[in-house]
Amino acid sequence: MTSSALPRDVAAPGKARRSKRGIDTRPLVWPSIAALLVWMIVPLALTLYFSFRNFSLVDPTQTGWAGFGNYSYLLTDDSFITSIINTVLLVGGVLIATIIFGTLFAVLFDQDFFGQGAARLFVIAPFFVMPTVAALVWKNLLMDPVSGLFAFFARSVGMEPITWFAQTPLFSIGIIVAWQWVPFATLILLTAMQSLDREQIEAARMDGAKAVSRFRHIILPHLARPITVVVMIETIFLLGIFAEILVTTSGGPGDASTNLVYLIYKTALLQFDIGGGSAGGIVAIVLANIVAVFLVRTVARNLDS
Numbered sequence: 001m002t003s004s005a006l007p008r009d010v011a012a013p014g015k016a017r018r019s020k021r022g023i024d025t026r027p028l029v030w031p032s033i034a035a036l037l038v039w040m041i042v043p044l045a046l047t048l049y050f051s052f053r054n055f056s057l058v059d060p061t062q063t064g065w066a067g068f069g070n071y072s073y074l075l076t077d078d079s080f081i082t083s084i085i086n087t088v089l090l091v092g093g094v095l096i097a098t099i100i101f102g103t104l105f106a107v108l109f110d111q112d113f114f115g116q117g118a119a120r121l122f123v124i125a126p127f128f129v130m131p132t133v134a135a136l137v138w139k140n141l142l143m144d145p146v147s148g149l150f151a152f153f154a155r156s157v158g159m160e161p162i163t164w165f166a167q168t169p170l171f172s173i174g175i176i177v178a179w180q181w182v183p184f185a186t187l188i189l190l191t192a193m194q195s196l197d198r199e200q201i202e203a204a205r206m207d208g209a210k211a212v213s214r215f216r217h218i219i220l221p222h223l224a225r226p227i228t229v230v231v232m233i234e235t236i237f238l239l240g241i242f243a244e245i246l247v248t249t250s251g252g253p254g255d256a257s258t259n260l261v262y263l264i265y266k267t268a269l270l271q272f273d274i275g276g277g278s279a280g281g282i283v284a285i286v287l288a289n290i291v292a293v294f295l296v297r298t299v300a301r302n303l304d305s
Contacts, residue, residue: 044285047278047281047282048278048282049278050274050275050278051070051071051275051278051279051281051282052065052066052067052068052070052275053065053066053275054066054069054070054275055273055274055275055278056272056273056274056275057272057274058272059272062275066275070275070276070278070279071279071282071283073276073279074276074279074280074283075283078255079255079258079263080260080263080280082255082258083255083258083259083260083262083263084260086170086255086256086257086258086259087239087259087260087261089170089174090170090173090174090177090238090241090259091235091238091239091241093171093174093178094174094177094178094181094234094238095231095234095235095238097174097178097182098178098181098182098184098185098230098234099185099227099230099231101178101182101185101186102182102184102185102186102188102189102230103185103189103220103223103227105123105182105186105189105190106185106186106189106190106192106193106223107193107215107219109123109186109190110190110193110194120190123182123183123186124183124186124187125183126179126180126182126183127180127181127183127184127187129180130243131180131243131244132243132247134176134179134180134244135176135243135244135247135248136247138172138175138176138179138248139165139247139248143164143165143172145161145162145163145164146161148161150162150164165248165249165257166253169248169249169252169253169256169257170256170257172248172249173241173244173245173248173249173257176244176248177238177241177244181234181237181238184230184233184234185230185234188226188229188230189223189226189227189230191226192222192223192225192226193219193222193223196218196219196222200218201214201218201219204217204218228298228299229299231295232295232296232298232299235291235295236288236291236292236295239260239261239284239288239291240261241259241261242261242262242265245257245258245259245262246262246265251263251266260280260283260284260287261284263280264277264280264281264284265277267280268280268281
């Protein structure tokens, strides 16, 4: 087919896209693209610049070029190693919890039962609660060792209440974050469940396959791809967990619940070390992009298989 045979609003290969009036539409989007580039590049460039300088908001004598000094100090600091470990544990733990409970809820809500709509609503609702509000609810109403609901239940059976954010700070934050992200996994996996061929499951049931066998050999392989997508999307967001830590533990006790994002915040805005905080930001960007590229390539391979 020649270019003359193409519809008027479809540009031929290698030619500029034009409107029905024959106007080149590319210059119309250039201002938006330029604004987005400036919006992204300017903060990144400033962060990179300050990461190579000595710059403190409270000590005007700390000036001049630092070179890789900020990076060297950051990468050899025990707090940095601890924050990386906490980040990995937090992201990994929340992913495991959301995939397990999301899969269970998806299988459950795919069945017909009385009150199915209300049950779905209650499970999905936490996803629409703001992180700060969710953290405050869990901290003051559920996990408070004096007046919290969990403390009331513990005292009712003669047990000593747990001081959640002092004894198990990282685990407690993981519970809050998982509570928020289980609905997302449930939505994705429930949608995938509803596309599963019912005749295949019914045939397996008539052949004598038990529920566990049907789940293992039919349902779980069908959910493999959506689970991969859930892992990719959640990982990207979970790397930036901040509000839950700020509201509940402030990274403590010590650095027990400090992840990489909170370490950058503490360095730049609590210790007023802009150079060190900027270096941490650059390191976080590099690590996040490495993880993102790995996840995207893994998802692409799974979708192509």
